Amino acid sequence: MSKSPLSLLAFLLFILQFSSPVSSIRKDTSLQDVHTCKTTVQGRYVITDDLGQVCDALSIDPHSRCCRGKRDQFSCHGCNLVSQCCNSYEYCVSCCLNPSRTQKNLALNVKIAKPTTSGTYSTIFDFCTGRCRHNSESVVHENAYLSEFHHCFSIPSNSSGSGSSSVQTEVRLAGINIVIGKQGESCDSVCKSSGQSCVPNKFVLLNQCETMHKYLSCKGGCLASVGSDQPAEVVDDAPRDLNPGACLYTSQVSMLSCDGSHEHTKRLCPCA
Numbered sequence: 001m002s003k004s005p006l007s008l009l010a011f012l013l014f015i016l017q018f019s020s021p022v023s024s025i026r027k028d029t030s031l032q033d034v035h036t037c038k039t040t041v042q043g044r045y046v047i048t049d050d051l052g053q054v055c056d057a058l059s060i061d062p063h064s065r066c067c068r069g070k071r072d073q074f075s076c077h078g079c080n081l082v083s084q085c086c087n088s089y090e091y092c093v094s095c096c097l098n099p100s101r102t103q104k105n106l107a108l109n110v111k112i113a114k115p116t117t118s119g120t121y122s123t124i125f126d127f128c129t130g131r132c133r134h135n136s137e138s139v140v141h142e143n144a145y146l147s148e149f150h151h152c153f154s155i156p157s158n159s160s161g162s163g164s165s166s167v168q169t170e171v172r173l174a175g176i177n178i179v180i181g182k183q184g185e186s187c188d189s190v191c192k193s194s195g196q197s198c199v200p201n202k203f204v205l206l207n208q209c210e211t212m213h214k215y216l217s218c219k220g221g222c223l224a225s226v227g228s229d230q231p232a233e234v235v236d237d238a239p240r241d242l243n244p245g246a247c248l249y250t251s252q253v254s255m256l257s258c259d260g261s262h263e264h265t266k267r268l269c270p271c272a
Contacts, residue, residue, distance in 0.1 A: 037066035038125055040090050048090040050125040052097035074098035081175070085149035085201070089132055096128035096153035103171065106155050107131075128153055152201070169205050176202055177271045178215055183235050186261040191271035198258035202270035207231045207256060212247045215268055220245030226252050228260025231268045238264035 037049035039060070047067070048054050052074045055067035076095035079086035084101070086092035096102050107127040108120055121127040132151045154172050176199060181190035187198040205211060207230065209222035216233045225248040238244045242264055250256060261267065 034064050035066065036064055039065060040093055040129060043090045046088075046090045048093045048097075050097070050123075052094050054090055054094045074101075080149050084154040084172075085152040086132070087148045087151070089151050092132035092151035092153055093125075093128045096132060097124060102128065102153065102155075106171065110155060131155075169211060172205055173202065173270070175272060178206070179269045179271050180215060180233075181267040181269055183266050184261055184263045185267065186229075187258045187267050187269035187271075189261075190267065190269045191258075194271060196271040199270045199272050200256065200258050203231070203256035204253060206268050206270060207249045207253070209247065209249065212249065212268060216247050216266075217245070218247035220247075222247045222249065224249060224251045226250055226255065227262060228255045228257040229262035229265050229267055230255075230260075232262070232265035233268070234265055 035051075037051060039050070040048045043057070045056065046054050047057055047060060049060075049066045051066060053067035053071045054073075054075050054077075055069065055071040059067055059069045059071065061068045072094070074094055074097060075091055076086070076098075077091045078088045079091060079095050081095075081101075084095075086095060102124060104124055107124055108122070110127060110131070111120060112130060121130060131153045177194070177196065179190050179194065181187065191198045209218075212218055212222060212231055212233075218233065220234065220243050223243060223246050227248070227250055230248045230250040232248055234242050234244050234246050234248065236244050248265065258269075
C-alpha cells in the first residue's frame with residue numbers, strides 16, 4: 001500500500017527535525033587577515049612601508065600596499081648614525097623604524113610638530129614619517145639646512161614624559177664623545193686632536209645647565225649668555241666681570257658653532 005503525499009511530507013519533516021545542521025560555508029583556519037601597510041605615499045624614487053621596507057614604487061603590492069620582491073628593511077642607506085640624520089626622507093623613515101634605534105616609549109611621548117595642539121604620535125610609523133619631515137634642529141635661521149643630512153629622526157630634547165628628559169638626552173648622545181677643550185680652543189680643534197669631527201647638531205643637547213653640570217664643575221653657577229664659544233666654562237683666572245668658574249649657555253641657539261672660541265673659556269664639545 002503506497003503512502004499518501006501528506007504522509008511522505010510529514011515523514012521528511014520528522015527526519016529533518018532531528019538531523020544535525022549542515023553548514024555550506026567552509027571554515028578554513030588558514031585564511032587570515034592580510035596586513036595592509038601604510039607607506040610614505042609617493043617618493044620620487046623609492047617608497048617605505050610601515051614594516052620598515054624600502055622599495056621602488058613598482059614593487060608595491062596592489063592589495064597589501066606593502067613592498068614585495070627586492071626590498072631593504074630598516075635600511076640606513078645615506079644616513080649618519082651618529083647624528084641620526086639622512087640625506088633621503090624614505091631611508092630616514094626606514095632607519096627610524098628599526099626598534100633598536102627608536103625607543104617606542106620615548107617616541108610616542110613626542111609632541112607632533114604642527115599644530116601645537118595636536119598631541120602626540122599614535123604609532124612609531126607616524127613618529128618616523130613626521131619626525132623625518134619636520135625637524136627644526138636640522139636648519140639654520142629656518143631657511144637653510146645645516147648639511148645634506150637634513151632628514152633627522154632623533155627624539156627632540158623637549159619631548160614630554162615625566163622624568164624622561166635626562167634619559168632622552170643620554171639616548172641622543174649615544175656614540176658621541178663629550179670632550180672638554182683647553183682654554184681658548186675651538187671644538188673643531190678639540191675633536192680633530194683626537195682624530196674625530198665636531199657634530200654641530202648635538203650642541204643643542206649640551207647647551208643646557210643640567211648637561212653641563214655632568215661634565216663641568218660650574219662652581220660659579222650656570223648662566224645665560226651670548227656667544228659662539230658656548231656651551232663653555234669660564235676659566236678661574238678670567239677677569240671678574242666674566243664670571244670666573246661659571247658655566248655659560250647661549251640664549252641664541254643659532255650661534256652654536258664648532259669653530260667658535262674665546263680666550264677665557266673652555267668649551268664642551270660633541271665629537272664623533
